[in-house]
Amino acid sequence: MTGLAFLIPIALGMGALGLVAFLWAIKSGQYEDMEGSANRILIDDEEDDAP
């Protein structure tokens, strides 16, 4: 039973952390351009082209 006293707050804390992360992601615009992010990994960085 004493184990529960630790485990339940930990479980809740982790859940809350996930929730905070999700709310932050919405706020910072991570969901604004999902297709773009998927495509961006395909762009080659052309170092020699950089100014």
Added chain:
Amino acid sequence: MNVPVLLAGETNQGGATGSGERLTTRFTVPGIKCAGCIGKIERELPKREGIASARVNFSAKRVAIEHDPALDEGDLVAALLAIGFEAQAVADNPMGTETGERRKLMRALGVAGFGMMNIMLLSVSVWAGAEGATRELFHWLSALIALPVIAYSGRPFFDSAWMALKYRRTNMDVPISIGVILATGLSVYETATGGEHAYFESAVMLLFFLLAGRALDAVMRDRTRDGIGALLGRMGKSASVIGDDGETRRVDAQDLEPGALVLVAAGEAMAADGVIEEGESAIDNSMLTGESAAEGVKTGDTLHAGAINLTAPLRVRLTLTGEDTALAEIARLMDEAGQSRSHYVRIADRASRAYAPAVHSLAALAFAGWMIAGAGVHQSLVIAIAVLIITCPCAMGLAVPTAQVVASGALLKRGLLVKDGSALERLAEINVAVFDKTGTLTMGEPRPDIARLDDEARRVALGLAQHSRHPLSQGLVKSLTEASVTPAPIVNVSETAGHGLAGEWNGETVALERPISGAHELASQLRIGKRAKTVIFTDQMRPDARATIERLSQDGIAASILSGDREEAVQDAAAALGMPAKAEASPQEKLETLEAFKAKGCRPLMVGDGLNDGPALAAAHASIAPGTASDASQQAADAVFIGRDLAPVALAVTVARRTMHIVRQNFALAIGYNALAVPLALFGYVTPLIAAIAMSLSSLIVVGNSLRLSGAAGSAGQTNAGRETRA
């Protein structure tokens, strides 16, 4: 006009001026199709002087450019065009209030998801056999999490249910709200009295699944609103009024007064109706008439709001402003015509009208039945609530949005933006199609016949035409660029309004000018030294127009032409496509034709682009406009297709029908599945565990079934592509 956002720029890599201020202007660029385009825009644009950075939003097909205040919209559009992308400035702040709803739903969804996971964790322990003090503790913890979560995440449903009840109506949200509130109330009572079952997880899970459906619905509406809203704003929103002292100042369109004298620069759109006092120019009236050819105007001619002045500045005395302009009159017609559409009842609401009373009476009967059978109030109530939860339209809430989101996503990939779910539902029901000609069946822009030009002539023509914004020149540029012609280096280029372009090349005089004879067809004369050639322009038919009409007729949809154009031009097109036509129809007549179809019991689809099609588009059962259409038409239409092909029109109907088929299947699955569990609930065997399993499984089945649509547009498109190659 665009309202640029002021940013204080500290970093700069390409800043040419030392003002330290930067503007951010947003553009819609429909041509962004792949990672390569993102890379090209973001890499190439900052190399231009005055542009600090560019950021692409791929989903919204939008580019935000951070630039020097010295550059205006026109320069930036030209910069984008130079690297191969057509762009349009975004009229309003894109972070408007509309996206707020989606964010709110997403937040509610996140909170519900958090609550569901944690309560489920505790519930699983209870189901696994926790007893006594542990069970009570877990129930209390569940209550502690569930109550705030339900209060927050349930708001969208409670609000909507309250609104419905206030006006003595019922909607899907009423049974949901009653179910959730009763389940929560009972669970709190059970927890307080140390009872065996608490339904917190069912209540929260119900909210979670329903919010997922709502969020999907909102995402879909936002996605297309981005696309369509971005194309707004081509009409004149302000004008340069010339004061008595000769000074000009900008006045917003709604503050203009009849009698004012305004200066209309080349390239500017008229903001009100007026008569030319001084000047001679060509105007593009395509917004009002849908006609692509530029019209010559001179002193004394009347100009309508929305007309774009092409070549030379004009002084115009305003006659009608604001609500009185021809444009506003058409807008009013559209508004009235659109009223009927707002009476359309969406399938989810139709289903809930039948479903909600059934669910409520079933639960009430269960309560009454058990009371009569001699069970206590408490036990009867528990059973009634179990019935409510088990029959709750959780999968039904997902049935429509999942199918529609998947289908509209598939259509978007094929070049068709559907505005919202109700548009898909109406598209599925149409049985007659009416097409406008200019700009819809045809490309809507004059293209030259370049086959008769030799290589040298092509290069010279491109070299000259590049310098002009005249529609004929622009058509020439497009056709020659598509034929990979490199422009000849021409010097001393000058443009004379109403006459043409002239310049020098290799020591010879070259010119692109108005032909001397042949008044009735669109043509221009290319002169190199002493040699002269006439280039004829025609408004070409979309390449797959015939295939599309055939495909529609295979689906049992009869097509006809309804155009405002001249009789003979329309008859030519009608003969080429083999369908009946009505020519020289005014906006009012177009509207009447559509109303006549509806009176006969047909459900017409209107496809048109001009503002003169606006009222007809608004009145039709469903409507589609090409991406090149006037803003008002795009707003009135249910869907917008992009590109040269007409095929998306037929595709839209096919996919919409398939979507509705899947939606009906989803309803059958959801109701059928829940119906199986109803006897268990009625006889009091439903525990929270069974409720949870029934709910998640039926939701998963519905989502899975909807995902089958993702291939729908693809396979339909392939058969279409096959037809195109045969045609």
